[in-house]
Amino acid sequence: MSYSIIWSPKSLVSFEKRIEYLNIHWTEKEITNFKKRVNE
Secondary structure (H helix, E strand, O other), rough: OOOOOOHEEEEEEHHHHHHHHHHHOOOOOHHHHHHHHOOO
């Protein structure tokens, strides 16, 4: 069973900050896979 995420403006900003952090510590492939899993 999957759930739909409803993004608030604050959560979108927080998510983008996490992605910025991951850009430093993860590869692009890992980040892409992470984003796909979040958007499933």
